[in-house]
Amino acid sequence: ERNQADVSEAKSGRTDLIFLIRFRHCCLLRNQRCLLAYLYDRLLRIRALRWEYGSVLPNTIQFHMSAEEVEWFNQYKKSLATYMRSVGGEEGLDLTQDIKPPKSLYIEVRCLRDYGEFEIDDGTTVLLKKNSQHFLPRWKCEQLIRQGVLEHVLS
Amino acid sequence: VSDSYFPVGPGLGMEENFLSLDDILMSQEKLPGRAESALPRLAVLLGQGAGSAESVPEGSKLEIPLWLAKGLHDSKRRIISVELPKIYKEAWRTVFSADANVVDLHKMGPYYYGFGSQLLNFENPENPEIAQTDSVCFLQTFIARFRRIMDSSQNAYNEDTSALVARLDELERALFQVGQKGLNDFQCWEKGQASQITASSLVQNYGKRKLTEVDG
Numbered sequence: 001e002r003n004q005a006d007v008s009e010a011k012s013g014r015t016d017l018i019f020l021i022r023f024r025h026c027c028l029l030r031n032q033r034c035l036l037a038y039l040y041d042r043l044l045r046i047r048a049l050r051w052e053y054g055s056v057l058p059n060t061i062q063f064h065m066s067a068e069e070v071e072w073f074n075q076y077k078k079s080l081a082t083y084m085r086s087v088g089g090e091e092g093l094d095l096t097q098d099i100k101p102p103k104s105l106y107i108e109v110r111c112l113r114d115y116g117e118f119e120i121d122d123g124t125t126v127l128l129k130k131n132s133q134h135f136l137p138r139w140k141c142e143q144l145i146r147q148g149v150l151e152h153v154l155s
Numbered sequence: 156v157s158d159s160y161f162p163v164g165p166g167l168g169m170e171e172n173f174l175s176l177d178d179i180l181m182s183q184e185k186l187p188g189r190a191e192s193a194l195p196r197l198a199v200l201l202g203q204g205a206g207s208a209e210s211v212p213e214g215s216k217l218e219i220p221l222w223l224a225k226g227l228h229d230s231k232r233r234i235i236s237v238e239l240p241k242i243y244k245e246a247w248r249t250v251f252s253a254d255a256n257v258v259d260l261h262k263m264g265p266y267y268y269g270f271g272s273q274l275l276n277f278e279n280p281e282n283p284e285i286a287q288t289d290s291v292c293f294l295q296t297f298i299a300r301f302r303r304i305m306d307s308s309q310n311a312y313n314e315d316t317s318a319l320v321a322r323l324d325e326l327e328r329a330l331f332q333v334g335q336k337g338l339n340d341f342q343c344w345e346k347g348q349a350s351q352i353t354a355s356s357l358v359q360n361y362g363k364r365k366l367t368e369v370d371g
Contacts, residue, residue, distance in 0.1 A: 022226065022227060023223075023226075025226070026223055026227065027223075030222050033179065036173075037163075037173070037175070037176055037179055038176075040163070041163075041174075041176060044160060045160055047160075048159035048160035052159055154347070154348065
């Protein structure tokens with residue numbers, strides 16, 4: 001508002017105020033730039049979360065996101081899912097799996113914290129308690145490893 | 156950070172990247188300048204006077220951040236004129252040509268290269284040759300230091316690198332980190348750990364920092 005007042009003053013003849021107006025304009029642009037860069041960086045991190053963590057974010061993280069950011073995340077999830085479905089034939093291709101080339105179908109994992117019961121494809125359930133070790137199919141565990149629940153053990 | 160997070164990097168040459176956090180920090184660095192005409196009411200903002208109606212008298216010396224200098228500068232130099240900070244001038248140039256590796260670039264202004272590239276934006280019509288020799292000297296400094304950065308980044312594995320990195324400016328540090336990452340990835344592959352699925356580093360960081368619930 002201060003700038004507006006000065007603009008009208010300048011138009012009515014005080015040409016030396018142009019500097020002041022320009023100065024304030026610079027400051028406004030600067031603030032705008034900082035804000036935009038901050039918000040954009042947050043978006044980049046939220047996008048990385050989808051790839052690193054999976055499609056369901058823990059509550060603690062969601063708590064810190066604004067409503068618009070949650071909305072953006074959901075839209076991004078949808079676009080990604082649509083894209084993944086369209087690639088790779090009938091069933092689609094899950095790009096967030098197998099980020100490192102797999103060496104075997106089953107892997108040895110150790111549980112880092114209590115998680116509870118976990119069901120595998122053939123119906124058996126496995127109880128994931130802290131420090132228990134299991135030999136499980138890779139595709140089921142990958143997300144849990146990325147989330148820090150399990151640890152991939154190399155023999 | 157983690158593999159999927161790609162922040163906006165700093166701009167190359169004379170253009171900054173608008174959304175780059177690195178460029179924003181870099182353009183906060185201050186330049187010495189001179190007020191070319193009386194600047195009404197700006198005295199308080201620029202730290203020169205106490206009254207709200209005071210103006211900065213013509214010819215007084217100012218230290219202003221780069222973003223402000225770029226905004227207020229125009230080729231006719233009606234508002235502000237800028238001078239090169241000491242480090243980019245004659246005296247330092249001889250130091251650089253003697254032995255560029257010795258200089259502590261981080262202390263001189265952590266964004267030596269980025270800031271220096273931005274200075275080319277302010278044409279100095281009195282000394283066009285200075286711009287030319289400036290950029291040449293700049294390049295020489297970089298070339299001289301680069302070799303050492305590359306060598307040290309490729310050979311310091313699992314060591315405390317803070318002593319090596321302390322005298323580098325931000326651009327050089329980024330290069331150093333890229334070198335280190337390459338080295339670490341290679342060692343990891345050699346040990347057979349390349350196929351190990353790891354917990355994402357984003358997740359590990361969130362776990363360590365206690366996220367407190369905000370009231371209200």
